[in-house]
Amino acid sequence: MMRVAGGLVAASQYALPPFVLHRPTTVEEASRHVAAGAVALAGGTDLVAQIREGLAIREVADLSQVRGLAGVSLAGGTLRIGAGTTHAEGAADPALRAALPGLAEAWGRIATARVRFTGTIGGNLMAGRPRYEGRLLFGTLGALLRFADGTTLPAERLAGEASRHRLLTDILIAGPERLLFRYERALRPMMTLALCLRREADGRLSGRAGIATERLAPAFLPLPELRAPAAEAEAAAAAAFAALPRDFADPMSGNAWLRAAGHATLARALKAIAA
Amino acid sequence: MSTLTLCFRLNGAEVTREIPTSAVLAELLREEFGCTGVKLACSRAVCGACTVLLDGVPVAACATFAFRAEGAEVTTIEGVAEEDPVRRAFAEHSAFQCGYCTPGMILLAKALLARNPAPTREEIAAWMSSGLCRCTGYQMILEAVEIAARAGASA
CATH class of the missing domain: 3.30.390 (Enolase-like; domain 1)
Known part of the structure; x- marks a missing residue:
């Protein structure tokens, strides 16, 4: 692999180094693996590219079998968006379209057809790439990110490295009925x-x-x-x-x-x- | 685990392979199963040349770990019959120049028409924009998708 100007990387077709794969089924189990250094793999649309760009990983926690990470709900005046919600699911979700139609509309315009059905909003945020639009959308909304260890962080303050060893579970938006987006x-x-x-x-x-x-x-x-x-x-x-x-x-x-x-x-x- | 046994359906047939955890779907399909219609270009999920369908969902095989295919139906261009309306529309309408993007474009179009049998021109353009044609043959690609839709390609 060759690094070239401007942070771009010449694409490599070579095989990736093997890693230890964990396949947790619960949030608690997944959180333990991530806290111990495993990289969380949500929709799986970005990590291969990150490895080809130089990210070194030794362990991966595949979140595809973890229950309870996806879905949108409105309760107690707070909108909850599960980190495992795909872009297609989020944009089409009836609860979101009713509570905050501007966000549903915006969500429906990000990513491509090859990413929209598998890429998740949690992966978008935690990938740490400036060009991924989740941080701009949710940071502007004043959303709160909630992690499996019980901690929270305003979306606007998310920095990829600092949060890499925490498992994002939810995005919370208070009082969506009063927001115009x-x-x-x-x-x-x-x-x-x-x-x-x-x-x-x-x-x-x-x-x-x-x-x-x-x-x-x-x-x-x-x-x-x-x-x-x-x-x-x-x-x-x-x-x-x-x-x-x-x-x-x-x-x-x-x-x-x-x-x-x-x-x-x-x-x-x-x-x-x-x- | 750093290796695993992967079982999935490839173009309708059950297949099994021992693979390293880091195996990438495009390389597995090309090197183990001879599906050279899965084209490698950007290797970063940008260009769409490697597009395959995973349970009917278009994915970039170049940036998808092979283990994500566990238990799934994987469709490559080799699994699309010659008489398929989308494939025929691309061939008969010359919706290709060098042809490198064509397998991915056809599979993208099939995924679109399976969800939306009568898309508008704008919907086709928005959906197909995730595939790049380096020959810039977009006009005929869009027209081929419209022709395929009229021919009932979603069936």
């Missing part, structure tokens, strides 16, 4: 943008935008309080992008371009969400 990916891979607004009891709207690129983990930008998003869209977008770090840029998308494109996209999203 929209995802813009027409400029992908140069830029993607998510917008989440929360309706407060007095009618005000608070929220934030998330912006990411093919190579950059998302940045989350707070929005000023809004009363009329359509009328205030331009000013709100300007205020949000004033907070974008100056070093948020990659070789394909410079900071000035991201500010301009991000501002325009966010303003458009605010107008659309208001409509």
